[in-house]
Amino acid sequence: MYRPEIKVLDCSIRDGGLINNWKFSDELVKSTYASLCEAGVDYMEIGYKASKTQFDPSHFGKWRFCDDEDVKKIIDGVEPKTKLSCMVDIGRVEEKDIAVRSQSPFSMIRVACYMKDVDKAISLSDMILDKGYESTINIMAVSTNTQREIDEGLNDLSKSRAPIVYVVDSYGAMYCEDITALVKQYKAALPGKTIGIHTHNNRQLAFGNTIQAIIDGANMLDASVYGIGRGPGNCCLELLLSFLQNPSYELRPVLQLIQDYYLPLREKIEWGYIIPYMITGMLNEHPRIAIAHRDSEKKDDFSGFYDKLTTPEPEDEIRT
Amino acid sequence: MYRPEIKVLDCSIRDGGLINNWKFSDELVKSTYASLCEAGVDYMEIGYKASKTQFDPSHFGKWRFCDDEDVKKIIDGVEPKTKLSCMVDIGRVEEKDIAVRSQSPFSMIRVACYMKDVDKAISLSDMILDKGYESTINIMAVSTNTQREIDEGLNDLSKSRAPIVYVVDSYGAMYCEDITALVKQYKAALPGKTIGIHTHNNRQLAFGNTIQAIIDGANMLDASVYGIGRGPGNCCLELLLSFLQNPSYELRPVLQLIQDYYLPLREKIEWGYIIPYMITGMLNEHPRIAIAHRDSEKKDDFSGFYDKLTTPEPEDEIRT
Numbered sequence: 244m245y246r247p248e249i250k251v252l253d254c255s256i257r258d259g260g261l262i263n264n265w266k267f268s269d270e271l272v273k274s275t276y277a278s279l280c281e282a283g284v285d286y287m288e289i290g291y292k293a294s295k296t297q298f299d300p301s302h303f304g305k306w307r308f309c310d311d312e313d314v315k316k317i318i319d320g321v322e323p324k325t326k327l328s329c330m331v332d333i334g335r336v337e338e339k340d341i342a343v344r345s346q347s348p349f350s351m352i353r354v355a356c357y358m359k360d361v362d363k364a365i366s367l368s369d370m371i372l373d374k375g376y377e378s379t380i381n382i383m384a385v386s387t388n389t390q391r392e393i394d395e396g397l398n399d400l401s402k403s404r405a406p407i408v409y410v411v412d413s414y415g416a417m418y419c420e421d422i423t424a425l426v427k428q429y430k431a432a433l434p435g436k437t438i439g440i441h442t443h444n445n446r447q448l449a450f451g452n453t454i455q456a457i458i459d460g461a462n463m464l465d466a467s468v469y470g471i472g473r474g475p476g477n478c479c480l481e482l483l484l485s486f487l488q489n490p491s492y493e494l495r496p497v498l499q500l501i502q503d504y505y506l507p508l509r510e511k512i513e514w515g516y517i518i519p520y521m522i523t524g525m526l527n528e529h530p531r532i533a534i535a536h537r538d539s540e541k542k543d544d545f546s547g548f549y550d551k552l553t554t555p556e557p558e559d560e561i562r563t
Numbered sequence: 564m565y566r567p568e569i570k571v572l573d574c575s576i577r578d579g580g581l582i583n584n585w586k587f588s589d590e591l592v593k594s595t596y597a598s599l600c601e602a603g604v605d606y607m608e609i610g611y612k613a614s615k616t617q618f619d620p621s622h623f624g625k626w627r628f629c630d631d632e633d634v635k636k637i638i639d640g641v642e643p644k645t646k647l648s649c650m651v652d653i654g655r656v657e658e659k660d661i662a663v664r665s666q667s668p669f670s671m672i673r674v675a676c677y678m679k680d681v682d683k684a685i686s687l688s689d690m691i692l693d694k695g696y697e698s699t700i701n702i703m704a705v706s707t708n709t710q711r712e713i714d715e716g717l718n719d720l721s722k723s724r725a726p727i728v729y730v731v732d733s734y735g736a737m738y739c740e741d742i743t744a745l746v747k748q749y750k751a752a753l754p755g756k757t758i759g760i761h762t763h764n765n766r767q768l769a770f771g772n773t774i775q776a777i778i779d780g781a782n783m784l785d786a787s788v789y790g791i792g793r794g795p796g797n798c799c800l801e802l803l804l805s806f807l808q809n810p811s812y813e814l815r816p817v818l819q820l821i822q823d824y825y826l827p828l829r830e831k832i833e834w835g836y837i838i839p840y841m842i843t844g845m846l847n848e849h850p851r852i853a854i855a856h857r858d859s860e861k862k863d864d865f866s867g868f869y870d871k872l873t874t875p876e877p878e879d880e881i882r883t
Contacts (some may be wrong), residue, residue, distance in 0.1 A: 451772070479767065485845045495869055498842075499865070502865045521801065
């Protein structure tokens with residue numbers, strides 16, 4: 244599948260940091276950046292920009308905040324072929340934390356929101372665009388929205404300046420048919436805008452669903468090295484590059500990066516195909532209950548976890 | 564997706580045995596059978612029937628041979644809701660090894676072959692049908708066949724009595740578009756026959772491709788518990804049952820089976836998403852070279868493996 248409009252964004256550090264509170268070694272982050280540059284990946288999302296008045300820096304690694312100075316140290320000495328991105332959440336970042344583009348190592352700042360907050364996301368995105376950055380709006384957990392909510396959010400977005408809008412399968416709950424329906428709907432409602440896709444691998448469908456989104460017209464594709472990401476993780480970057488028949492991408496640097504850094508890291512922190520996350524994906528539930536289960540002594544009690552999520556509580560019966 | 568014609572076949576022991584020479588404990592095999600019965604899975608493929616004149620019984624576990632008496636001991640005492648299947652390879656089984664159906668615990672015997680041997684497969688399948696069994700023909704490695712070879716093989720099969728013919732992605736090389744093209748072609752060429760699908764998970768597409776095959780009309784679906792199978796393994800049974808909205812299937816017994824037997828087994832023998840198999844899948848190569856690599860001291864040298872498979876040998880240049 245070669246389509247010159249397609250861009251790939253690696254979110255290894257940003258999404259992977261949700262596992263370990265962004266406590267990656269500088270060596271791993273620097274090697275990731277250098278390898279992504281060598282592989283020709285278009286963007287690297289290195290973390291979240293967040294206000295230090297809301298998150299205690301002693302509890303989080305530096306990629307929870309993405310201070311421009313920390314970023315500059317990482318990229319120093321590497322030929323900068325890959326653009327840098329960070330993500331912001333509504334209400335968790337202050338305008339003063341975002342420099343103007345000309346003084347920042349970042350090219351893109353992405354806004355994550357729920358459908359109910361699309362208006363706030365548009366406002367934040369406008370501020371980011373005004374400072375000279377590229378920007379996207381990533382609408383999380385759309386698998387939980389009603390059709391009316393989606394219609395309303397897309398209508399608002401259609402009137403905005405946001406150039407890129409993402410379909411995000413936060414819960415790893417979607418099948419290829421859901422992807423097709425949403426990508427087609429986003430495309431129809433948002434003429435002239437680029438559609439992005441961000442998947443989770445709860446049911447081993449992250450790569451397959453990304454392929455489906457490409458077929459349906461998505462041109463901005465998220466992936467991560469060896470699939471790193473909270474819980475089941477994301478679409479694997481190495482799989483995606485092997486699918487995209489684009490001579491500007493090189494698979495080998497990503498394979499080297501996996502064997503040198505991400506395979507050893509996987510021995511220390513957990514992500515991948517893990518049954519409790521498969522169950523939350525199947526039930527279209529937030530993974531937080533699976534995360535708690537994996538942190539408990541019953542982490543491998545899969546049938547017990549399934550029972551807990553599927554057996555109605557007595558009081559449920561009166562909610563008719 | 565509820566379609567009453569759909570049947571599920573579990574190939575955990577048969578395909579998983581390719582990892583450990585079928586040396587499973589009786590307890591695991593018996594628990595697998597009992598759990599599949601409880602889950603309502605239609606068929607369990609317990610191994611290969613093979614001639615002991617060709618394979619030394621001291622080197623293989625009993626499911627390389629599937630003696631009827633061994634099978635009877637396993638199923639003794641379990642309410643037999645799941646039918647039993649075994650697989651035969653052309654030239655590796657003798658007619659005397661196959662009793663008539665009325666004296667056997669098996670309901671189905673499946674024939675595996677390459678496209679070039681379809682004529683021999685039809686002959687073997689006819690013998691099996693004549694003895695009273697259900698039968699299928701599973702054409703392996705179709706991703707390596709030319710269109711002319713496929714047309715010719717399907718033409719032969721269209722004139723045969725074989726009731727079920729499988730699309731088999733032996734190398735884990737296919738995308739959803741390949742699945743669609745083949746399932747549609749098999750359906751068109753084989754009117755009145757059921758189409759089956761057997762996938763491998765080299766690129767995390769086994770489940771997604773099985774869904775695609777279902778959408779395209781395949782009604783006989785192979786899967787295995789926790790995806791067990793040689794190398795990357797197969798489509799996970801637990802994922803498939805969660806997708807099939809069929810009240811006759813129960814997910815919980817499979818989850819219990821995974822936590823009791825297959826999760827501990829996975830600590831001892833290897834299968835799943837492993838980069839050298841991802842590379843052979845991407846290159847449409849037999850996994851044997853990845854198996855050898857995983858058995859070597861360089862098992863985690865992914866970039867070296869990639870180089871070996873993608874760097875042309877000097878003598879290749881003269882094959883123009």
